[in-house]
Amino acid sequence: MQGLMMQQPLLVASLLTHAERHHGGQEIVSRRVEGDIHRYSYRDLAQRARGMANALAALGIEQGERVGTLAWNGYRHMELYFAVSGSGAVLHTLNPRLHVDQLAYIIEHAQDRIVFFDLTFLPLIESVASRVKSPKIFVAMTDRAHMPTTHGLSSMLMCYEDLIDLHHDVFEWPLLDENSASSLCYTSGTTGNPKGVLYSHRSTVLHTYAAALPDSLNCSARDAILPVVPMFHVNAWGLPYIACMVGAKLVFPGPALDGKSLYELIEAEQVTLSAGVPTVWQGLLAHVDAIKGAFSHMRRTIVGGAACPTAMxxxxxxxxxxxxxxxxxxxxxxxxxxVCSLKAHQLSLPVSERYAVQAKQGRGVFGIDMKIVDADxxxxxxxxxxxxxxxxxxxWVAREYFGSEGQSPLRDGWFPTGDIARIDADGFMQITDRSKDVIKSGGEWISSTDIENVACLHPDVTTAVCIAARHAKWDERPLLLIVKKPGSGLDANGxxxxxxxxxxxxxxxDAVVFVDTVPIGATGKVLKNQLRDQFGDYYLTA
Incomplete structure (x- = not known):
């Protein structure tokens, strides 16, 4: 016997419709590329997203076609999140930190029909445009007064605000199949070409539900959320969608991600929750400490993308x-x-033990099942x-990659993450290494991540990276690369x-090497493959 319940498809546009109806007056604040602060409401967002949906239709964009964006976190990018996906097209967020060759490959592979871009990225767009065939239109995400006067795009260039002004805001979001594609993100491609992950409306809405839960990212209408993690990287971890679902205030930082700029925005807009990678938070903490400042409202921060040092x-x-x-x-x-949300019995642990738990990557949110397996x-x-x-x-886990023609990476129905991990009796998972980064010395595994986490506890260490270096006797041995704090007298023996x-x-x-910097990839992670190329023969040649 079937249940007698309504069947309503789970669609991205429904998040915006809900926000407009129930939180229409809630504020969205953006620091713009143009240099000023822009303010408007969810009601304004919904109105302009409908106008842009009409503009896309007038440009001939059909359901299922890809629309690229090369943009910072801001209100215009947010409008495209809903105008594109809500109208049935596929939002394809492009990562500007990738090499121009990779960007050109991704745009061609996705067959983007049109690319929207922030003015910051005009030179990048000009370089890409000469290498691709698919996009015939590029849209500068600005108004007429700020349109570039010289460019190499000629008749292909259009103005975002002109498109909004030319089209009315009456648009009925289509009733799509919830399993149809909503957005597309590519992996960073540190080895080989990037791979496209094609999300559905259903997977996106379910992910939004789960990520907003109290034991997940814990978001509500009482929050002012600052997504520092970029909207071009996995949809800012879903926060733009979550904010619509719960009605939170949104604060977008634009291109200014230095510690001073972030702190000023956090304080001015009374941000309660922010999210970003450890390298960004290092800059923020350094600035706050330098000015002897304090956070007046922020009480939670989400740290991901790389392991969060216990010292942080x-x-x-x-x-x-x-x-x-x-x-x-x-x-x-x-x-x-x-998400590493502590259980009740862990709240009373001694500080050192609590920090040891918080160093883990956390418990699976509802909807994610996980297991660890041996080589067999x-x-x-x-x-x-x-x-x-x-x-x-x-x-909301990928079944196959975009354009892979049915070739699935799954292993008996499970997705192999490429991570080596432990899981404790409370269900807390801890990454011990990437499978490609694990150090195999004399047939035994050594966790580079564990060594890095301990080294980062030293007060004079800014960054610690441990790699496998080839060794004549043991096959591989750990080599520790250290970026020390300016003025520190720390040496290898120390x-x-x-x-x-x-x-x-x-x-x-067996050795410590001091370096000035370490290479950081497009998603804020250390590029260990480059360090292995540079230092992999250290023990053989030293």
């Missing part, structure tokens, strides 16, 4: 009364997979000790002495 968690909590939510996910997971595919126990390949499945007693003796790196 402690600095946020002990110096600024800000709780850190450590999260893990992937482009293929829409992206949220786990056998499930390993959740005892916090056994480590194996992390596999996941769920309604680092190695600090590691004594904190990691297994045979894990201790």
């Amino acid at each position: 968690t402690a600095a946020f909590r002990e110096s600024h009364r800000v709780e850190v939510l450590h999260a893990w996910g992937m482009t293929e997971l829409s992206p949220v997979g786990t 595919g056998n499930a390993l126990p959740w005892d916090g000790i056994a480590a194996g390949d992390l596999l996941v499945r769920g309604p 680092v190695l002495a600090f590691l004594d007693g904190r990691i297994a003796r045979w894990w201790k790196p």
